[in-house]
Structure formats: C-alpha cells, structure tokens
Amino acid sequence: MTFLLLRRATQLGLILLYVSAFSWNQQVLVGNLSASSLFDKVILADPFAVLQMLLAGIELDERTLIGATIILAFYALIAGRSFCSWVCPVNMLTDLAAWIKRRVPMLNKGGRQTVHINRDFRFWVLGLSLILSAVFGMAAFEAVSPVSLMHRGLVYGFGVMGIIVLGAIFLFDLLIQRNGFCGHICPLGAFYTLTTRINLVRIRYDRDSCSDCMDCKVVCPERQVLDMIGHQSAVVTKSACTNCGRCIDVCPDSSLGFVLRTKPADFRRYKKEPNLTHESNLRRNHEAA
Ligand code: SF4
Ligand code: SF4
Structure with missing residues (x-):
C-alpha cells in the first residue's frame, strides 16, 4: 500500500493547497490544474491546455509559456506519465471503480468486456481536441474536461454537471470497460503518453x-x-x-x-x-x- 498511500497523500495534499488558497487566502498554490501560481512567483501551466490555447489563437504571456515548458520538461525527462497517478483527481475515482470491479465477480464477467475500445482511441480524441481548438478558437478539451470538473468540485463544491460527468465516467469504468476513461479516452493522459518516452524514472x-x-x-x-x-x-x-x-x-x-x-x-x-x-x-x- 506504500505507493497508493503516497499517491493519495500527494493528490489530496495538492487539493488542500488549492482549498487553502481559496478559503484562507494562502498563496502557496493558487489557481487550478490548468494554470497555477506557485508562491505568487512562478506560473505552472498544463502544457496540453497551453497547446490547445495556442492552436485556438489565444495570446499567452511569456510566464505561462515558460510554466508549461517547466511542467512538460519535468514529466518528459523525469517523472513520465505520473501526472495521471500522482496529481490528477479523476484517478481517485477510476482507481475506485477498478478496485470494486476486481472484487465483484459479477462485474468481471469472466474477463469479457461489454464493449472493446482500442487503447489507441485516446490518441484520436487527442487529435480531435486539437483540431476543434483550432476550428472554434477555444481550448476544446478544457471546456469539457472531467479533470477540471473534479478539481473544481473538490475545491469549490460539486455542481450538477460535475456529478453527471464524473458519475458517467465511474459507471463506464465499473460496468463497461475496465480502466475505460483513463486508458482509452482521456486526451490529457494520451498527451502525457506521447510526450514521456525518454523519462528517467x-x-x-x-x-x-x-x-x-x-x-x-x-x-x-x-x-x-x-x-x-x-x-x-x-x-x-x-x-x-x-x-x-x-x-x-x-x-x-x-x-x-x-x-x-x-x-x-x-x-x-x-x-x-x-x-x-x-x-x-x-x-x-x-x-x-
Ligand atoms: S502503470 Fe506502471 S507503475 Fe502502475 S502498475 Fe502498471 S507498470 Fe506498475
Ligand atoms: S488519463 Fe486523464 S483523467 Fe485519467 S488520470 Fe490521466 S489525466 Fe486524469
């Protein structure tokens, strides 16, 4: 359980920093998982969100571009796709679905899946997100991202849309496809899969x-x-x-x-x-x- 506990501590610790910025005006980590300010000095930005914004024609300041480069370099050279298991809050939901699925034989159906989705499908979703960003002039995945929805829900409270989308992901993973969203659909996970081929850890x-x-x-x-x-x-x-x-x-x-x-x-x-x-x-x- 060592790494499971460490991951949960990291995921919940980050959420706590965002909550403390919102509730008690602490300046350690302010913002959200797309762009945050660290100690009110360094901007840390999600490189996939920044890429979508650039394709959408949105002008970004130098600090945001440097922040995205720092994050991209950290994962690409050192930590690999660990954003998904150590930072992203959706991982707590999908891990829970996988845990229940492993323990309830009825949900396993002898290893047969109700539907089979190719794991490469996520790369098509990634490509589509970038195309839609360019066509509609907005960061397409950010507009519907369950990662942002869950982050906002944990920090500010869940709205109806958040409950519906996250509930759908949970049920999809539980009843239809094991590791369905993260392993087959999420374009952010696909982005980190493509950009972390040479990382050291x-x-x-x-x-x-x-x-x-x-x-x-x-x-x-x-x-x-x-x-x-x-x-x-x-x-x-x-x-x-x-x-x-x-x-x-x-x-x-x-x-x-x-x-x-x-x-x-x-x-x-x-x-x-x-x-x-x-x-x-x-x-x-x-x-x-
Ligand atoms: S994703 Fe990587 S670290 Fe996690 S269980 Fe599989 S091989 Fe191990
Ligand atoms: S695949 Fe997407 S939703 Fe899943 S953990 Fe990674 S970033 Fe989060």
Missing part, C-alpha cells in the same frame, strides 16, 4: 525473483506495458505506464521497483518471445481482468 522487473503470481498484471491500469512479466528482466519502457507503483505494492517477491534509467539498455523496448510455460498464469490474469 521507470519500473524495473527482475525475472529471477519473480514467482509468476501475475498479481502485478491484475492491478496494473495499463497492463500491456508489463509484457515482460514472466519472460525476462527488463525496464518498463512503454510510456503508457503511469508510474503509479501499484505493481510494486502488490508484488510478494519484491521483483518490481522504481529505478533511474541510466544505461542505453534501459531504453531498449522489450521484445516478446513466446513462453508457453506461463500460459496458465496469463490465462488467470486475463480472467481477473
């Missing part, structure tokens, strides 16, 4: 100590990134990994852990080889989905 897997329980693949929200499990020691190179650390939390053999990629081999993508001896474990993993 990654998950490393050790084949020798692994007892093939496959618990990591059961809890991973992007299990396709763990294709080396049961096969060979490797670093998770696929950028859809959110660095959530759930795989580390549940591994009984301590075969997974965070590492800093330093060697060229750590950047090389694992190529899957057929390994029939692990078929039963993989089938179990599929059924648990």
Whole structure:
C-alpha cells in the first residue's frame, strides 16, 4: 500500500493547497490544474491546455509559456506519465471503480468486456481536441474536461454537471470497460503518453525473483506495458505506464521497483518471445481482468 498511500497523500495534499488558497487566502498554490501560481512567483501551466490555447489563437504571456515548458520538461525527462497517478483527481475515482470491479465477480464477467475500445482511441480524441481548438478558437478539451470538473468540485463544491460527468465516467469504468476513461479516452493522459518516452524514472522487473503470481498484471491500469512479466528482466519502457507503483505494492517477491534509467539498455523496448510455460498464469490474469 506504500505507493497508493503516497499517491493519495500527494493528490489530496495538492487539493488542500488549492482549498487553502481559496478559503484562507494562502498563496502557496493558487489557481487550478490548468494554470497555477506557485508562491505568487512562478506560473505552472498544463502544457496540453497551453497547446490547445495556442492552436485556438489565444495570446499567452511569456510566464505561462515558460510554466508549461517547466511542467512538460519535468514529466518528459523525469517523472513520465505520473501526472495521471500522482496529481490528477479523476484517478481517485477510476482507481475506485477498478478496485470494486476486481472484487465483484459479477462485474468481471469472466474477463469479457461489454464493449472493446482500442487503447489507441485516446490518441484520436487527442487529435480531435486539437483540431476543434483550432476550428472554434477555444481550448476544446478544457471546456469539457472531467479533470477540471473534479478539481473544481473538490475545491469549490460539486455542481450538477460535475456529478453527471464524473458519475458517467465511474459507471463506464465499473460496468463497461475496465480502466475505460483513463486508458482509452482521456486526451490529457494520451498527451502525457506521447510526450514521456525518454523519462528517467521507470519500473524495473527482475525475472529471477519473480514467482509468476501475475498479481502485478491484475492491478496494473495499463497492463500491456508489463509484457515482460514472466519472460525476462527488463525496464518498463512503454510510456503508457503511469508510474503509479501499484505493481510494486502488490508484488510478494519484491521483483518490481522504481529505478533511474541510466544505461542505453534501459531504453531498449522489450521484445516478446513466446513462453508457453506461463500460459496458465496469463490465462488467470486475463480472467481477473
Ligand atoms: S488519463 Fe486523464 S483523467 Fe485519467 S488520470 Fe490521466 S489525466 Fe486524469
Ligand atoms: S507498470 Fe506498475 S507503475 Fe506502471 S502503470 Fe502498471 S502498475 Fe502502475
């Protein structure tokens, strides 16, 4: 539970800073997840929101552009897609849906999904958000973003629209598609997946100590990134990994852990080889989905 607790503390701690700015006029972090002022000195801006605004023809000041570059560089070079698991408040909702889904067999339907959405669909939504921003002269995803809705709800209180949209996402993840919104639809998650290919902080897997329980693949929200499990020691190179650390939390053999990629081999993508001896474990993993 270590990383789960750390993530919740980070997500809720950030919300608390925004609440304290609103309620008690503290100046530590003021604004929202699209653009915030840190200690009233540095602007931190969401690079995807800034990209939409630029395409919409909205003029942005230098501080906002620098703020977006700082955030983009932090995730692209160091933390990877960790915005999704350590910052975004929607993650608390979708994690809850995934947790319930794993525990209620009726919702699993033996691993069968009611509908199947390709994980690449999110990249089409990302492209569409950018096109619509340019066409309508407004940041298209920001206008409907569940991330902003949930953030606003937690800081200022939920409105009817927030409850409807977030409720729909929760039910979609729970009843229709596992990890449905974050893993298949959200263009912000897709943006960070595309821009974090070379970041240093990654998950490393050790084949020798692994007892093939496959618990990591059961809890991973992007299990396709763990294709080396049961096969060979490797670093998770696929950028859809959110660095959530759930795989580390549940591994009984301590075969997974965070590492800093330093060697060229750590950047090389694992190529899957057929390994029939692990078929039963993989089938179990599929059924648990
Ligand atoms: S995919 Fe989108 S909604 Fe989900 S955690 Fe990432 S930014 Fe938030
Ligand atoms: S591989 Fe581990 S850290 Fe990455 S998304 Fe899956 S559970 Fe999270």
